[in-house]
Amino acid sequence: xxxxxxxxxxxxxxxxxxxxxxxxxxxxxxxxxxxxxxxxxxxxxxxxxxxxxxxxxxxxxxxxxxxxxxxxxxxxxxxxxxxxxxxxxxxxxxxxxxxxxxxxxxxxxxxxxxxxxxxxxxxxxxxxxxxxxxxxxxxxxxxxxxxxxxxxxxxxxxxxxxxxxxxxxxxxxxxxxxxxxxxxxxxx
Amino acid sequence: xxxxxxxxxxxxxxxxxxxxxxxxxxxxxxxxxxxxxxxxxxxxxxxxxxxxxxxxxxxxxxxxxxxxxxxxxxxxxxxxxxxxxxxxxxxxxxxxxxxxxxxxxxxxxxxxxxxxxxxxxxxxxxxxxxxxxxxxxxxxxxxxxxxxxxxxxxxxxxxxxxxxxxxxxxxxxxxxxxxxxxxxxxxxxxxxxxxxxxxxxxxxxxxxxxxxxxxxxxxxxxxxxxxxxxxxxxxxxxxxxxxxxxxxxxxxxxxxxxxxxxxxxxxxxxxxxxxxxxxxxxxxxxxxxxxxxxxxxxxxxxxxxxxxxxxxxxxxxxxxxxxxxxxxxxxxxxxxxxxxxxxxxxxxxxxxxxxxxxxxxxxxxxxxxxxxxxxxxxxxxxxxxxxxxxxxxxxxxxxxxxxxxxxxxxxxxxxxxxxxxxxxxxxxxxxxxxxxxxxxxxxxxxxxxxxxxxxxxxxxxxxxxxxxxxxxxxxxxxxxxxxxxxxxxxxxxxxxxxxxxxxxxxxxxxxxxxxxxxxxxxxxxxxxxxxxxxxxxxxxxxxxxxxxxxxxxxxxxxxxxxxxxxxxxxxxxxxxxxxxxxxxxxxxxxxxxxxxxxxxxxxxxxx
Ligand SMILES: [Zn+2]
Ligand SMILES: [Zn+2]
Ligand SMILES: [Zn+2]
Ligand SMILES: [Zn+2]
Numbered sequence: 204x205x206x207x208x209x210x211x212x213x214x215x216x217x218x219x220x221x222x223x224x225x226x227x228x229x230x231x232x233x234x235x236x237x238x239x240x241x242x243x244x245x246x247x248x249x250x251x252x253x254x255x256x257x258x259x260x261x262x263x264x265x266x267x268x269x270x271x272x273x274x275x276x277x278x279x280x281x282x283x284x285x286x287x288x289x290x291x292x293x294x295x296x297x298x299x300x301x302x303x304x305x306x307x308x309x310x311x312x313x314x315x316x317x318x319x320x321x322x323x324x325x326x327x328x329x330x331x332x333x334x335x336x337x338x339x340x341x342x343x344x345x346x347x348x349x350x351x352x353x354x355x356x357x358x359x360x361x362x363x364x365x366x367x368x369x370x371x372x373x374x375x376x377x378x379x380x381x382x383x384x385x386x387x388x389x390x391x
Numbered sequence: 392x393x394x395x396x397x398x399x400x401x402x403x404x405x406x407x408x409x410x411x412x413x414x415x416x417x418x419x420x421x422x423x424x425x426x427x428x429x430x431x432x433x434x435x436x437x438x439x440x441x442x443x444x445x446x447x448x449x450x451x452x453x454x455x456x457x458x459x460x461x462x463x464x465x466x467x468x469x470x471x472x473x474x475x476x477x478x479x480x481x482x483x484x485x486x487x488x489x490x491x492x493x494x495x496x497x498x499x500x501x502x503x504x505x506x507x508x509x510x511x512x513x514x515x516x517x518x519x520x521x522x523x524x525x526x527x528x529x530x531x532x533x534x535x536x537x538x539x540x541x542x543x544x545x546x547x548x549x550x551x552x553x554x555x556x557x558x559x560x561x562x563x564x565x566x567x568x569x570x571x572x573x574x575x576x577x578x579x580x581x582x583x584x585x586x587x588x589x590x591x592x593x594x595x596x597x598x599x600x601x602x603x604x605x606x607x608x609x610x611x612x613x614x615x616x617x618x619x620x621x622x623x624x625x626x627x628x629x630x631x632x633x634x635x636x637x638x639x640x641x642x643x644x645x646x647x648x649x650x651x652x653x654x655x656x657x658x659x660x661x662x663x664x665x666x667x668x669x670x671x672x673x674x675x676x677x678x679x680x681x682x683x684x685x686x687x688x689x690x691x692x693x694x695x696x697x698x699x700x701x702x703x704x705x706x707x708x709x710x711x712x713x714x715x716x717x718x719x720x721x722x723x724x725x726x727x728x729x730x731x732x733x734x735x736x737x738x739x740x741x742x743x744x745x746x747x748x749x750x751x752x753x754x755x756x757x758x759x760x761x762x763x764x765x766x767x768x769x770x771x772x773x774x775x776x777x778x779x780x781x782x783x784x785x786x787x788x789x790x791x792x793x794x795x796x797x798x799x800x801x802x803x804x805x806x807x808x809x810x811x812x813x814x815x816x817x818x819x820x821x822x823x824x825x826x827x828x829x830x831x832x833x834x835x836x837x838x839x840x841x842x843x844x845x846x847x848x849x850x851x852x853x854x855x856x857x858x859x860x861x862x863x864x865x866x867x868x869x870x871x872x873x874x875x876x877x878x879x880x881x882x883x884x885x886x887x888x889x890x891x892x893x894x895x896x897x898x899x900x901x902x903x904x905x906x907x908x909x910x911x912x913x914x915x916x917x918x919x920x921x922x923x924x925x926x927x928x929x930x931x932x933x934x935x936x937x938x939x940x941x942x943x944x945x946x947x948x949x950x951x952x953x954x955x956x957x958x959x960x961x962x963x964x965x966x967x968x969x970x971x972x973x974x975x976x977x978x979x980x981x982x983x984x985x986x987x988x989x990x991x992x993x994x995x996x997x998x
Contacts, residue, residue, distance in 0.1 A: 204402050205772040205788055318754075334509075335754045346536050346587045352506040352730065353754050361536040361587045364506065369479045370745050371761040373754065 213389035236265035269300035271380040283329035405475035407964040408492035466883040481762035484737040504751035523726035531585040532722035542578025624680035791821035802887040810875040815858025
C-alpha cells in the first residue's frame, strides 16, 4: 500500500537548517547534548533525555541521531545507565541513519545501526545493540544487553529472531524513510 | 492515518515465480497422476545430468506451461501462497532474464558467526563445535533470552548488572571478570543468569570456576550425552563405508554438513550421492552404542502433577533436542546456534545472484541482483473499501527501476466467480528512473495546488477512454475498475504484466567482434599484416561491418558506436489482494460517487 501524505499543523513544528522537523509538543531535555543528522522527524509527545549524561564529564554528546530518522508519536529515547565499580552513570546512545521508531516505543539501547525499523510499543532494553538492517516487530521487548545481528527480524517478549530480512532491505528502508520525509508536509 | 485503519486486512501485491524445478514437477504430476513416482525418479535423475541438458529441459517445460494456461496460478488457491512473494524477496537472474525466488536459488554458506558475540567461526571448527557458539553465549532454557555470566560472591557495592560486561564487550577482550576491585576472592563460582525470567544455573547446580570459556568447561558433560555419543558412533560406522565405496571425497563432508538457517538447498546441489548408492548394500548391521532406558514412571508422574508449570513447553523441549525433557528441572542452558551468510545462485544457470561480503558484520554485498532493481514495482496507491456488486476504482502505481523507458501491457481475468475487473488502459509507458527526480523534485507543498489539475485530469479520465490516473517521474498510475460479486474476506485477482524495453548492449571488445564477424564475413578482405600495427583501422572496419545490421534493426545512430539496441521483454504474474468485501449495504447514492476519483481528489483537497 502506497503511504499517504501526512499533514501536520505548521506552527507545531520547528524546522532546522538541516531539515530536521521537531514538534514543539515533544519534550527535548538537554538539547545541547543532542545531535540530529538532518531530515529527521520528531513527532508529537516524543521524549529525548539529552540531560541524562555521564556524571563527572563536562559537555558531551548524549544522544546522536542520524539522517532521515523518524521518532513517531510518543516514543521515548533515554540513554542507558548502569552502576560500574560502584558508580552510577548514564552512557551515550547512538542511532544511525534511516531509522524508524514506532509509536509509543521506549529505547534505551547503546547503539542502533542504520536501516533499522522498530515497530510500535516496543521496549529496547538498556545497552541493547541493534546492528544495521534489522526489524523489530510491534510489541516486542528486547531485553537489556541483547545483541541483534544484521538482517534479523525480532519478535516477542523476550524478543527472539523469527526470520531474516531480504538482501535489499537497505534500499527498501532508505526509500521508505525518504518517502516519509517528503510526504510529511505542513497542512497550510 | 488511514494506513492504520487498513492494517487489519492489508492489501498486497505478490509476484509469482515460475520456478523451473517446481513447475516441471507440478506439470508432470498433474498430467500423469498415476506416474507420480516415476516423475520423482526422473527429477532425481535430471539433477545429476549435465547442466546444459537441464537448462534445455527447463525451457521446454517453461514453454509448455505458458502455452497451457495464461495464468499459471489461481489467485484463491491456498497453494499460491507458496509461489508468490513480495517483490523484496525476489531475485533476478540476468543470464536467464527471469525472476528467481527463495525456492529456486541455491545457497552456499560463506561464513558462520555467532549472532550474540558476532565472532566468526572458521568452517573447520563448525562441525566439532556442533554448529553452536563455543564461547560464552548461552540461551535461557526457560524463555530463550540470552544469559549473562554473574559472579556469586561480589564486592558489596556492585549490583548484578555490573557483571554483565562479558557479553557487552566480547570483541575486545576474553570476557573480563568483574574487574578485580578486591583481591583474589573474585567471586569464584560463576553462574548463568537470565535477566528476563530470573532463571539461574545454580538451580540445576551448574556453576563455573572461571568466567571465561564456559562452553569449554561444559564440553565434557556435553560429550557424554547419549545422543552425542550415538551420533559419533553412527558417523564412525557409516563413514568408513562411504570412504571405501565412494572415491568422491566430497561425499562424506556433504553427508555430515550441518546446514545453517535455510541452508538445506546446498545439499541438493551436490552430485554423485545417488550414483554410488547401489554399492552401499553391503553395510554391516549397525548396533547402537548407547542404550537409554526409558523411565517407566514418567507418565504416572506427569498425570499426578499439581503444577502445570512443572512441565516443559514444546518450545523448551525442542530447544533441548538431546533429551527433550518433560520436567522443567531437567532443562539446561543451550549454547547459541550459529548463523550463516550465504551466497545465492540461480539454480538454472548457476550464476551468482547474491554474494555477501565475507565479514560477519559487513552488510554490503559484492553481488546483489534483486528483483527490486529490475522489474516494475507495483503498489496499490488507492483502494477504497469494496462492496458487493459495486464498481470501485482502484489505482495501481507502476514504478520503473530501469534507466530506460519501459512499456507495460496488462492482462487479467476479466470475469470470474468472485468479481469482474476492467482495465481501461492496459498498455502504457513508464519514464526511466532518475534518482534526482525521485525525492528532490517532488515537492508536495506546491504539488497540492496542481492537484486541482490532477483532479481535472481524473475528471477527464472518467469521460474519455484514458485510464491513466497520473504519469510523473518514473512512475505511472493506472485505474482499475473492480466489481466484486460476493462477500469475502479478501478479494484477489491475478494480473499478468508484460514489460518491454530497449536495452543497449555493448558489443564485446573490438578484438572479439573482429574474431566473430570478420572471420565469417570479411576474413578474406582483412589484411593480416595490418591488424597488429593499426588497431584503430581494424575497429573502424569492424564497426562498419556491424553498423548496417544495427541500422536495419533499429535505424538508430548512423555513426558506428560499438553498441546495439535490442528489445527485451519479460512477463510475470502477480496476485493482488484488495482486502475484504463488505455486504451489500443499503448504500446511499452519495457513497458511490465518493468512490470515484473525482470524489477522492476533492477530499484530499479539503484536508
Ligand atoms: Zn522460484
Ligand atoms: Zn557467541
Ligand atoms: Zn529466561
Ligand atoms: Zn539464471
